Amino acid sequence: MDHFINLTLNGLALGAAYSALALSLVLIYQATRLVNFAQPAFALLSVYAAFAVTQITGSYWLGFGAALITGMTAGAAAERFVVRPIARVSPLNGVIVTLGMLLVVQGAVGMIWGNEQHAFGYAFSYVGRFSPADIFAVSAVAGVALLLFLLYRFTAIGLRMRAAAHHPEAARLSGVRVGLMLTAGWAIASFIGALAGMLAAPPFLYPNVFDIVFVFGITAAVVGGLDNPFGAILGGMLIGLGGSWVSGYVGPELATLSALVIVVVVLSVRPDGILSRPTARKV
């Protein structure tokens, strides 16, 4: 039983990072209808920025701030200058160009900081079965989700962003600056992606550190439903828990396979994810 509780707590902590990344993917999908493969790259760049700032200033939290700002800027710039002109022509090209950005950023990070591992700390002490760092991870993700909910539901800018994403023509007619709203959507998403990176990177930082986190992030978004931010969080927790249980009871080599099983089971029952709207899909 003790073992089960440990595995569950580990799964929740891992799931928090997957949830945050899934959340950032869902936000971008909602804004621009494409899956952003560059999300882990922006997160990577952000975390390396934090690493550099922390090294210079000695303050973890200054680094943390730098990461969030870097993520936000990278996301906004990528949408405005790279993705938009390409995705306008073909949505598939829009997805693939994010893959191109992933390669460029991953390589550039290696060029600047090298391919060696660097120690990279947690926000709070990691000591304990469900450590302060774990508590921080879970509550940060919960807090961000709540803020997002408030933003989209109760503020004017949130309404405009939703309008720009779902009915761009109508929104434009009623005076919403659609392009700006999309860029803002990417900025917010990449802000959350940077947060995910800060939660998922420790203890060690290297250019490929987010490979598997990212796969689980996408899986989580798909499982939860790409149209629903809460689905992303639910999906992240499911994948985190499933991976931890399978690792502990069956074997770590099957952790990724457990995610596959979750995807197959969930999607065969609900092809658009757990929390997809039950209405028929638009064609």
Add this chain to the structure above:
Amino acid sequence: MSTTTGQRPEPSTGAASTPPPSLPEKWRALPLPARNLLGAAVALLVVTAFLAVTGDLTALRLATVGYTFLALAGLQLLVGGSGQISLGHGAFMMIGAYTMALLVLHLPMLPLATNLFIVVAVSAVAGIAVGAATARLHGPYLAGATLILAVGLPGIAHRYHDLFGGSNGLNIRTVGVPPFLDGVVTTSEWRALVVWFTVLLVLAALATISGGRLGRRMRAIRDDETAAAMSGIPVGRTKVVAFIIASAAGGLAGGLQAYALGTVTPSSFALVLSLTLIAALVLGGIGSLWGALWAAVAVVYLEVWASDLARAMDLGHNVQHNLPIVLFGVVLILVLRFWPLGLHGGLQALRNRIARR
């Protein structure tokens, strides 16, 4: 897609401006399968001639281009033909490669041709299983499910490492040059020939499929699924069939890879392979086998050229090692920015512009 489904008969219809009147007509009078087979034969001659003038190093890379081409052609049929995006194509290559390795290790008396047939059968069965499980998924959901398939599958090789060799994989040795050609071609050249022979034969078949009823149905689904369904096309079944064909092509490509390289390990079929395949396909150009060919050349040679370039310039360690990755990304972004139809589309546009002058 409709314009370029098959192997172009090299230069004869290539420059459409002023050909001798009789040849293209006769060409068009031939049935499609015959045209494709002839095209494949010409292509094989080109490859043979190319092998004759280059060395052993190019032979291996040519073989790599060959099986990558086949894998991409399968993906092309899936993405360009029916609009389904699979990020898990590497998984089928892995299935094919391990099937080939296990056959060679445990049933060494089976001839290569038989092995290749079995590889196709096994990966087609895998395609049926995955295709049926994902038939209801669309767009990013299919992409996500196939992505996790590609990442999760190597776990099986680790789990059953007595059978699959764990992370060290399986090493196989296969027959080289047949005795009567000993001294005429090297082992690598022979392997490249066998790979290309198989690849071109299958491509001729794929081109025939795309040009036929199934191809038309798939394109109808890609363009508008609802309209296709309303005009009586069995949408679900057609999609699954496309998935199976693509899987079989991917599996065969993997089998040929195992044959050409003699080693099969999980790390060759990691996340990066599946992502590279789809990225390269878009880079090459969706909708035509030519796009798949340029994509295969790009996958193999961009890396080679970039490392040569990086070595030639006197750069720091970190910059030099990471330059190939960055360069691939930059090329991908630039091509998509300025040639949205990929290299094939760009080259066609260039040719049209020159022809107009």
Add this chain to the structure above:
Amino acid sequence: MPANRRGRRLVQAAVAGALALVMTATACTGAGQIEEGVPADLDVAPGVTDDSVVIGAHHPLTGPAAPGYLSISRGASAVFDYINEQGGVNGREIDFRAEDDAYDPSMTIDVTRELVIRDEIFAMMGGLGTPTHSGVIDYLNEEGVPDVFPSSGALAWNNTDVHPLTYGWQTDYTKEAKVQGEYIAEHFPGQSVGYLYQNDDVGVDSQAGLDQYLEEDVVARQHYESDVTDLSAQIAELDRAGADVVVCSCIPAFTAMGMLEASRIGFDPQWMVSSIGGDTATLQGLLQEFTSDTAAEGTPADAFLEDTLVTSYIPRVEDTEDEWAQFFRDVYEEYGGEDPITNTHIFGMSQAVMFAQALKSAGPDLTRQALVDALETEEWRGPGFVPFASSDGDHGGHEGVFVVQHQLDGTQDWVQEARVTDREDGPIEQVEDFDRAMPDELEFHD
């Protein structure tokens, strides 16, 4: 018109011919039925000029496996730079080309062929990794390229019947594990032992050695996959099983992760780490961020590493008295990179010294046969601390390990002198009168 028809008939004939050719050639023999080839001619000297010799290697310089392994080729390069500065070996500068294979065997095959065919390397030196090098070992032997000192402790390198040109270097995993097992059985009798190992040949071969001494005492066997960077389930299980001693047959990142995870849940076993993961300098670098809640707050990561036992066969970067360690620190200072020197650098540096020594012995009339003869007859006297096998059908490389224990002040105590053994169930023996040559005595450059 008739010309066209003739042309097409020619094409058809060619196609039919090619088709028949391939079908017959591939249909009559089994794909896996191969015959032995002719041994390659070794009286050749590709890549050798009067003033240079080209040496190749494949290493993961990018990708997920690059962290941790990068330092090996950097260390080797530093030593070769030093040697070239001294005038080279027999008047030849060493041109060392480490190519990136990203730890993907299909890329290893490509870069190896590029090295052999285009760069015309004289020999391969230190090709890294078991899955990667396994993919090219046949090719190198068939082509007659001396395959010197692969960077891996797999047993496969020592198989002279099949791969006569391959010379192992690292103490193989089973030998090392036998000495570890014996040490634990002697010094921690009756205590519960847990294994934590990488799920590949490292794990299989290590357990084969450990079990010879510890089979009765093992309470948990936990493995990890190198692409899943989470050890929480494994460490929790080792804790639950009550392991007093944990033997870690892991690479450095996972050793560090294991120690962190253990300290997170308050599990404090006696660690025994293999040479591959026992790079204490790298571990310190990785762990230094995480000392803030421990007794060692403000100091380097020695709190994690205190009392950790490490097996090794080459000089330790922490060793202030050994002349070779001093030599390597000096060379790295002058020719190395900006990162601090680690034991992983010393791995590549020791390989480079021993390779240069063989090259020196091969004499001025350099051929591949001369290098092979030199390897077979060389009297190895360092920088390693244990005898080295490279002749008489035994290409096993280093034959044993010594044991050090890390101290809180960052120094390391020798707790057991070098012992040697075989990879079967033979006895473990103390190394008697192994006379190491110091850097100024050993002839490895002009």
